[in-house]
Each structure stands twice: as C-alpha cells, then as structure tokens.
Amino acid sequence: MRTPAVPVRLGGVTKRFGAVLAVDDVTLEIPAGLLVTLLGPSGCGKTTTLRMVAGLEHPTNGRVFIGDEDVTPLPASNRSVTMVFQSYALFPHLTVFENVAYGLRIAKVPERALREQVGAVLELVGLPQVGERYPAQLSGGQQQRVALARALVMKPKVLLFDEPLSNLDAKLRKRVRAEIRDLQQRLGITTIYVTHDQAEALALSDVIVVMNLGRVEQVGSPFDLYRKPATRFVADFIGEANLLPGRYAEGMVTVGPYTFAFRQDGVHAGPVTVVARPETVQVATAGQGLPGTVRSAFFMGTTIDYLIETPIGEVSASAPPRVTGMLPVGSDVRLQFAEAGLYLLTEDGR
Amino acid sequence: MRGGRGRYGSGLPVLRRGSMARVLTAPAVRPGLNSTLLAWGALTFLGAVSLPWARPGRELFTFSPEATGAALARTSPLMGAILLTALLVAAAGLVPWATASRGRAAIVLGALGTVLVAVRLFGTGQPFSWGVAAAALGFLAVLGTGLALAGVLRTDAFIAGSILWVAVFVAIFILYPLWTVLEASVVVRGRFTFDVVRETLRSPAFFLLNNPATPRNETAVALAAGGIVTAVGLLLQAVQRRPARGWLWALPAGVGGFVLTALYLGFGALRNSVLLAIVVGVIATALGFLFALLGERSRLRTRRLLGPLSILPIITPPFVLGLAMIYMFGRRGFVTYQLLGISTNAFFGPLGVAVAQILAYAPIAYLVLQGVVQSMDAALEEAAETLGASRWHVLRTVIWPLARPGVANAFLLVAIESLADFGNPIIVGGGKPFLATEVFFAIIGRFNPSEAAVYGVVLLAMTLSIFLVQRYWLGRRSYVTVTGKPSGAKARPLPPALDYAVSAFFLGWMVLIVALYGSVFVGSVTKLWGFDYTFTLEHLRSLSPTGWKVFWTSTKLSAYAAIPSTLLGFLIGYLVTRMEFPGRSALEFSSMLSFAVPGTVMGIGYILAFNQGALLLTGTSAILIMAFVFRNMPVAIRAGVAAIHQIDRSLEEASTMLRANSLTTLRRIVMPLVRSALLSGLVFAFVRAITAVSQVIFLISPQHSLATTQILTYIEYGSQGRGAALASLLTVFMIVVIAALYAVNRRLGAETRREMAL
Numbered sequence A: 001m002r003t004p005a006v007p008v009r010l011g012g013v014t015k016r017f018g019a020v021l022a023v024d025d026v027t028l029e030i031p032a033g034l035l036v037t038l039l040g041p042s043g044c045g046k047t048t049t050l051r052m053v054a055g056l057e058h059p060t061n062g063r064v065f066i067g068d069e070d071v072t073p074l075p076a077s078n079r080s081v082t083m084v085f086q087s088y089a090l091f092p093h094l095t096v097f098e099n100v101a102y103g104l105r106i107a108k109v110p111e112r113a114l115r116e117q118v119g120a121v122l123e124l125v126g127l128p129q130v131g132e133r134y135p136a137q138l139s140g141g142q143q144q145r146v147a148l149a150r151a152l153v154m155k156p157k158v159l160l161f162d163e164p165l166s167n168l169d170a171k172l173r174k175r176v177r178a179e180i181r182d183l184q185q186r187l188g189i190t191t192i193y194v195t196h197d198q199a200e201a202l203a204l205s206d207v208i209v210v211m212n213l214g215r216v217e218q219v220g221s222p223f224d225l226y227r228k229p230a231t232r233f234v235a236d237f238i239g240e241a242n243l244l245p246g247r248y249a250e251g252m253v254t255v256g257p258y259t260f261a262f263r264q265d266g267v268h269a270g271p272v273t274v275v276a277r278p279e280t281v282q283v284a285t286a287g288q289g290l291p292g293t294v295r296s297a298f299f300m301g302t303t304i305d306y307l308i309e310t311p312i313g314e315v316s317a318s319a320p321p322r323v324t325g326m327l328p329v330g331s332d333v334r335l336q337f338a339e340a341g342l343y344l345l346t347e348d349g350r
Numbered sequence B: 001m002r003g004g005r006g007r008y009g010s011g012l013p014v015l016r017r018g019s020m021a022r023v024l025t026a027p028a029v030r031p032g033l034n035s036t037l038l039a040w041g042a043l044t045f046l047g048a049v050s051l052p053w054a055r056p057g058r059e060l061f062t063f064s065p066e067a068t069g070a071a072l073a074r075t076s077p078l079m080g081a082i083l084l085t086a087l088l089v090a091a092a093g094l095v096p097w098a099t100a101s102r103g104r105a106a107i108v109l110g111a112l113g114t115v116l117v118a119v120r121l122f123g124t125g126q127p128f129s130w131g132v133a134a135a136a137l138g139f140l141a142v143l144g145t146g147l148a149l150a151g152v153l154r155t156d157a158f159i160a161g162s163i164l165w166v167a168v169f170v171a172i173f174i175l176y177p178l179w180t181v182l183e184a185s186v187v188v189r190g191r192f193t194f195d196v197v198r199e200t201l202r203s204p205a206f207f208l209l210n211n212p213a214t215p216r217n218e219t220a221v222a223l224a225a226g227g228i229v230t231a232v233g234l235l236l237q238a239v240q241r242r243p244a245r246g247w248l249w250a251l252p253a254g255v256g257g258f259v260l261t262a263l264y265l266g267f268g269a270l271r272n273s274v275l276l277a278i279v280v281g282v283i284a285t286a287l288g289f290l291f292a293l294l295g296e297r298s299r300l301r302t303r304r305l306l307g308p309l310s311i312l313p314i315i316t317p318p319f320v321l322g323l324a325m326i327y328m329f330g331r332r333g334f335v336t337y338q339l340l341g342i343s344t345n346a347f348f349g350p351l352g353v354a355v356a357q358i359l360a361y362a363p364i365a366y367l368v369l370q371g372v373v374q375s376m377d378a379a380l381e382e383a384a385e386t387l388g389a390s391r392w393h394v395l396r397t398v399i400w401p402l403a404r405p406g407v408a409n410a411f412l413l414v415a416i417e418s419l420a421d422f423g424n425p426i427i428v429g430g431g432k433p434f435l436a437t438e439v440f441f442a443i444i445g446r447f448n449p450s451e452a453a454v455y456g457v458v459l460l461a462m463t464l465s466i467f468l469v470q471r472y473w474l475g476r477r478s479y480v481t482v483t484g485k486p487s488g489a490k491a492r493p494l495p496p497a498l499d500y501a502v503s504a505f506f507l508g509w510m511v512l513i514v515a516l517y518g519s520v521f522v523g524s525v526t527k528l529w530g531f532d533y534t535f536t537l538e539h540l541r542s543l544s545p546t547g548w549k550v551f552w553t554s555t556k557l558s559a560y561a562a563i564p565s566t567l568l569g570f571l572i573g574y575l576v577t578r579m580e581f582p583g584r585s586a587l588e589f590s591s592m593l594s595f596a597v598p599g600t601v602m603g604i605g606y607i608l609a610f611n612q613g614a615l616l617l618t619g620t621s622a623i624l625i626m627a628f629v630f631r632n633m634p635v636a637i638r639a640g641v642a643a644i645h646q647i648d649r650s651l652e653e654a655s656t657m658l659r660a661n662s663l664t665t666l667r668r669i670v671m672p673l674v675r676s677a678l679l680s681g682l683v684f685a686f687v688r689a690i691t692a693v694s695q696v697i698f699l700i701s702p703q704h705s706l707a708t709t710q711i712l713t714y715i716e717y718g719s720q721g722r723g724a725a726l727a728s729l730l731t732v733f734m735i736v737v738i739a740a741l742y743a744v745n746r747r748l749g750a751e752t753r754r755e756m757a758l
C-alpha cells in the first residue's frame, strides 16, 4: 500500500534576502512520486528553494502548492513535509528511539502504535538495534539513516533532502545514495533532493532541475540533460564537455577547417556551439578530421585523457587505451566526433 | 545512557516486511475550532470577572469583592465592554472560520481589549490589581495569536504572544522609568522649565573650574594646556612630514588636553566621577590584560587562582571592599595605624574609591580580555615571527592591533561600572561628591527629586554614550570574537622572566584581596576594630532579629526575582537570535538598556514611575522584585544568546518540521540543551540580586528592607562590627551558592558529556 503521492508546484517563486536575489522567479512542477534533484553550483539558490517548500523560508513573491493546496501561508509545522538535514539535526539529548518518536509524540500517537511505527521505520532503514543509543554513539552513516527514519515515520506528503550525503566519505556516499533511491522508489514519496554533485544527481534522480544564479536553467531526465543540454551552462555543469564554436548549414557542421555531416532537427543555419563529450571525441593519427597537436596525455586506467590544441581552441578527449599505447605529446592528430555524442546549441543558448 | 533497563521495554517490536504499509498511513485532522483562542478568551474573561481591578492601599495581595469585574460591570459600561470582548474572543475560537479570518477577528478583539483595559486603568487612576494584569496579558495573548493566525507575524501564537508580553514589560519596567527621570528633570510641579537643570549644572557641587579661593585662573591654565598639546601635536606631525593630516589628530588631542586639565583642576561631582572612571578604567584594564596574559599564556600554577578571582566582584556585596579599606587603611586602619603608626584620612576620598574600584573591576576587565587573548590566533604570531619579526615587534604590530578593540571594550565596561558605582563612593568617598551619590543625596537628603533627576540624566547620558560607542562602534571593529575559531596552533607561552614577574605580581594581588576580605571576617568577630581587638560573638549575636530578617528577605526576594529574570532573559535571547519580527532590534536594544543604566538612576526612575496612580508599586516587595528582574535580565539575555548560538539551528528546524510548535521546541529541544547555562543564569541572577544595592536603595520600605542596605545603615551609623558580621554572612552564603552551582554543573556537564559524546 502506498500513500497517494502528490505533486509539488512552485509558481513564480522569488526570494530576496535584503539585496541578494537568492531565488528568481522559479516556476516548477515536481511530479507526484518522483525523485527530483535540484542541482547547481554553490549559492545558486537550491537550499533556499527547498526551504521554501519546507516552509522554513517564505517567498517574497509567488506561491507554493503541495497537491492542490496552496501552502504559501502555512508554517513549516503544518505542511506534511519532512526534511533530512545536511547536518542530520539529530537531537543530541534524545535517544535514537526518542528522536524518531519525536514527531509522533507531538501528534499524540498512542504509546503502542508509536512503538510499533518507530520499530517499523528503524527496521526499514536497516537499524533495528540502535533505539537505545544516543546519536553521538552512531557512525555517520547510521546517523544519516536515523535522520531519514525520523523524516519517514511522519508519513510526509513530500520528503526533502538538503545535501544529505556531504558528511559521508566517498564509498559510503555511493551506498547510501543507492539505498535512498531504493527506498524512495519502494515508498513512492514525492521527493526533492538538493545537491551540487552532478554525479549524485545523475545516479539518483527521475528528474533533474539545473539551477544557476537563482533561476532554473533546464528541467529534464538525467539522460536528456546529458545528451541535450539546453544551455552552455548545463552542458558545462553536467559531465565534461567541449564547447566548440561552429557553423551549421543543411545537415553539415563546420568546426574550424573541418566540415562533417550531422543533422539536428530544429536548428537553423548559422553559428552554433558544438557540444562534444570527451568520450565521443575520436583521436586518429591520420585521415579526415579537425587537425590538432597533443598537448598532454594522462593514463587514467580505463581511458587515456588527451588535451589537444586545435585552431579553434583546446579540446579534451577520452580515448580507450590502444594496444600501441599512448600518443606522445606533440603528435599531430585528427579529431572526429561520434554522431551519437554530439549536440548543437544555437546562439540563444546563452 | 539513562536507566539500565531502558524506558521502552525490553526491546523494539520485531517486524517483517509488511512494516512499510504501517509506516505509510497518513491521518490528518482539521478541527473546526481554535483551542488557543478559546482558552485565552475564557481565561481572560474568568480573570477579569473574578479578580479585583483596583486595590484600596499599597498592599498587592488584597481582595476587594466590590472591585471585581463582575461587581464593576453593574455600574461601568466600560467594564461591561471589556468582559464582552473577552467573551467574543472565546466565541471567535469556537466558530468554524478560516484561519486568516479568525486571525483578523482576534487581532481586532485583542487590540480592542488591550485598549479598553488601558483606558479603564489610566482613566480611573486607581492602583491596579490582579484583574488588570489578567485582562491585559490575556488580551495581549489574543492579539499575538491573531497576528500569528493572520500571518502578519510569520510565527506561531506562542512566539507572537511572547513578543508582545516582553515588549510591554520592557516598556513598563525599563523605558517608562527612564522616561520619568527625563521628565522629572525638566518638569517641576507640573511646569516645563529648565531652571533646575540650569541651577544644578551651575552649582559647585556639580562642577566648578574657577575656584575663587585659589589665586590662579583654572580656566586659563586648562586652555593653555589644550593649546600646548595642540601645538606639540602639530609639531610632531610636521616633523613626521604629515602636516596634511595634522589637524585631524592634533585638534582632538588638544581638546582632550583641555578637558583633562580642567577635570584635574576642577571640583565637583562631575570632575570626581569622570576622573575616577578614566583612572580606574585605565588601571583596571591594564591589570586585566596582564591577568589575561597570565591566564592564557603562563606555564605556572598561579594561573589557577584566576578563576576564583574573576568570580569575586560578582559575589561581593558592594560595601565589603569599602569596609575592608576602612579596616586596613582608615584612620584607625590596621596597616596605617597599627603597623605604620599613622592616622590619616588620605584614603577617604577619590583615592580610596579608586583603589576599591580597581580591586573590584580588574576582574571584569580580565573576563573581557581573557576572551580576546584566548581567541588571538597564535598562528598569526608564528607567521609574523617566521617573517623575522622580534617579539617586541610582534607585540606592537600584531598582538596590540588585534587586541585594541577588546581593550577598548574592557576600558568602557569598567568606566561604566565606575561611573555607576554607588557603594564604594558612599563608604570611602569621604563625603566628596560623585554623580551616583549625588542622585542619592539629592533625593534622600535634600528631598529634591528634580535635582536628583538632573544628576541622573547627566550620569545616564554618559553611561549611555559609552554603551553606544561600545556596541555600535566597537561591535563592528572587533576582529577577534569570543566565538572565533581556534586555529589549532598552540598559544605561545610568556617568556619566563615576564611569566615570573606577572605571577609574582598577581600573587601579591591575591594576598591583598585575601587580607581585605579577611579583615571583614575578622572584623565581624572583633570587639572594636582599631581599638580593641578581642574576640567576640557579640556582633553576630546582635544580628538577631533585624539582621536575620533582612537576610531572609533578601534571599527570598532574590530567589523570586531570579526565576523570571532568567527565563525572560533566555526567552528574549531566543527571540532576538532566532526570530525575525518588526521591532526586533528595538526590543533587543531596550532590553539591554538597563545594562548601561546606573542603578541609582533606575532607582529614582522606579520611585518616580511607580509612586502613585494606576501603576502604584512602591512600598511593596513586588517593586524590589521587578527592579531585580529587569536589572539582571541583560546578563541572562547575554548568557541565553551565547548558549543558543551553540545550538545548531537545524535542530530547531527539524523539530518544527516534525510539527512541533515553538513552545514545544523550546521546551523539548532548546531548554535541555541549554540547561546548564540556564542553571548558571539562575544562580548568577540570584547572586546579583542579593548583592545589589544602588537600584533598590530608594525602593526599600520598613517592611521590606534588604541585607545590603542594612549593611550600609550599620556602617553609616557606627556599628561597623555588625555591618562586618552581616557582610561576612552574605559573602559566605554567596560562596556556598556559587560552589554548589559549580559542583552541580560539573555533574550535569559530566552527565551531558556522557549522553552526547559516548
């Protein structure tokens, strides 16, 4: 059985802190039951947006809807929303059990039902044995899960995460992130997740909202964002990308002296920015292609990363190691672009 | 961890996979009534209808059946309207309205009720009684609830109501008394006039520069001194080839030279107080800095004594040092007469007061500067040294510039204390006029409240400007804050020679302090100090009954006052650090104001404000309690702010998101986390109240006399032995209380540490 999941909508939401415009006219639909990530560089307004959904911050302009209800005037305590904080915010003077039971006690849930629910949720997050301990007696990963349990036990309509993994080491981060994903899919709660780590966002999300300078740059699935970034910012921020100046005309793309066939619907003839992921740049020593010289080469294990100087600027390429080994620095090479990894941005792509 | 067996039974229920379903069933109940409004409406009505609205005399705890709301409503339509408003509030809680409309109704009713109560109270002018308090607080709570419900204040009813209550209390017990002092200085017998101001400021008791009895012309000398300083300043600037900026420094220096010379040559209360404040401020700050260096950078054991030293001025009733000075250095002083064989009055007057104040306030400077020295980043010094700077150079170019704001801060704090001090000048002042004592003598000796008010305003103007400078100018300039992050670099120890020198000096200091305190203890069991040193218990015995009675009254009232002043202080601390609301900084400023207001000024303010009419409070113990509460509240606010800053804000947010209202969050999250700070606040509020004198000296009445004022009476009227006995008793009691606090806090601390960090 699942709680009927509800969508979250932001309508023209703006937040100012004095002179700082933290969130600038954001309109957003977060579909019911999905995990949506707010992704962007530090200070772009992710946390502020999340906190406005939580009710911890109130928009200067615009409205917030949870389901059909306009919750803009409601305080955080009346929103059926819970949050997992970056610092976990576990109450240090209460045991794990009491931490998780905190909200239920406030809701005056009878003792028996309360124990049952707390037990169930602790089991759900895989920590059935730690109820009597204090938060300081848990590892970082365990604290994280207690924080999650405390948020889940309230049966929120919407679950919020603000960079919940930033205090964990790299290995644990991967594991916990998979667990969060798994749990969210099983429970089907509408979830908003803030991170500035694009790898985390790609691995975790149904939908990613890329933010920059308080505005939404692009909304889409991880795959779409990677393959079809709407702006230079998105192309640059998600994954690595070569952004090359070029021209497009009737199914032909020209970068520098090199022209090749490539068709993209909806692109008019004229100047374009060619987005080429490094792993789709093919490095050859002869033949057709953009001419260049190897400036540096690093052996990375699964790939060799080259930095190649061309007439239109530096291009990075990740090539699979060849039997013959690495190309020496200074080699003259020809670059070609695999059609599957190419994307054209027209000039309005900022 | 608490309780071996655990509070939740033997273990948690074991659940299978189906647990998820149970986790996810969401009930949401939306009641059609608002219990907060309903409750406040009912309480307000019940309080207003059953409690008396006026009282026949001063006594607060009287019940006059003819003055209850029910009785009054029969003849007074106004009272009828008040009761009706309360009923309407309850009704507004009952009807199934939308939140916002209910909020607007509550705003209207709450505001209306508050206004009606005020009209009723000040319209009749009869001394208020409990009905007024109940109705006013009730309607304010309703107004607060309304503001929260309607979304005017983005917070809940508890916080909104608290803000209003706190604002009203601060207005009545801090701002209004100060206003009456201002008013009294220019309104004499109902007429606006500057006559008293002019007369007072011109009187030689206030300030006299040109003394006709001396042949020289002091004004001319002072002007000359100012001119010389200016000239020298300009000359120096010229030599350093910076004449362009010369005036910038030379002129203020010249003015300073003139003022200092004028003060030095002049006479009167202004001169004595200001000169005293400067001298004591400089010396106490220097000593405080030395002690702070000792405490933070010494390798010797001596530094352990600094802790007790810093507690001393707080636990000491204000006359103890003064009395000790008389015992040791007075006309028949132990040192001066017994040991050196001189009988002198030299110590009575500014010199004696200065010594007593330095002894008392150096610890204050130490406490301020301790934080400064502590947070001074040792890495900076190391960096400077690696750049090849000598130690002296490091001191001059790194340490001093960093410490300068803190040093200025310590100086200003000590200066405020010195200006406001009442106890020492009155005991060892030798009859010389000081601003704080003139306030007292104008009212007690010359029965001239207007003159007292003028002195009060002058004193207030000075302490307040120092307070403002300290808060707004220094506040922005301090590089090292108390909460500054330590860098991990080990503090550099003092060079051994300096270490030994400072330690030796400090030991001498401690010996002096111990001797002084000891003399009071010995004095309390000595027949007649200076003449007959035989042992006697007569003084202690003669404390019965008066001495014991006042001791008990002091203890009782201080305990009553400690609780509200701590809770109120922490609440205000919480409001101003964590909440955003219109008037937040005004509230913070006015509640911290009594920090800067000298006790005697607050004292006349209370007398003038609460001596007649609707707010009559004088002659009751309540006015003493209120004086204590609002006097000590700023300390609690500071403690509260500091403690709350230690708490990660997201803890409170997490609590809010789990549907807790702010009262619950305060009770269940904030309070437990600040409990040891809260306990300390409580004890210090108690101790400060019990040792207070200047703000209550006008407010005591025969039935409600206090230990400190009784000590003063004993000393002034010749039974020094008895004064010493009572003072010793009080000091010992304070030491016991503080020691108990430390013991409890250590246990609390240990327990907390066990709970929180393993």
Ligand SMILES: Nc1ncnc2c1ncn2[C@@H]1O[C@H](COP(=O)(O)OP(=O)(O)OP(=O)(O)O)[C@@H](O)[C@H]1O
Binding pocket: A017, A020, A021, A022, A023, A040, A041, A042, A043, A044, A045, A046, A047, A048, A049, A196
């Ligand atoms: N309470 C506040 N007062 C003033 N400015 C604020 C406040 N909170 C956030 N800001 C400002 O608003 C902007 C957006 O902040 P926000 O915390 O939303 O960024 P973020 O995207 O979460 O960044 P990060 O990844 O660093 O957490 C920043 O410029 C920040 O300085």
Ligand SMILES: [Mg+2]
Binding pocket: A046, A047, A048
């Ligand atoms: Mg953030």
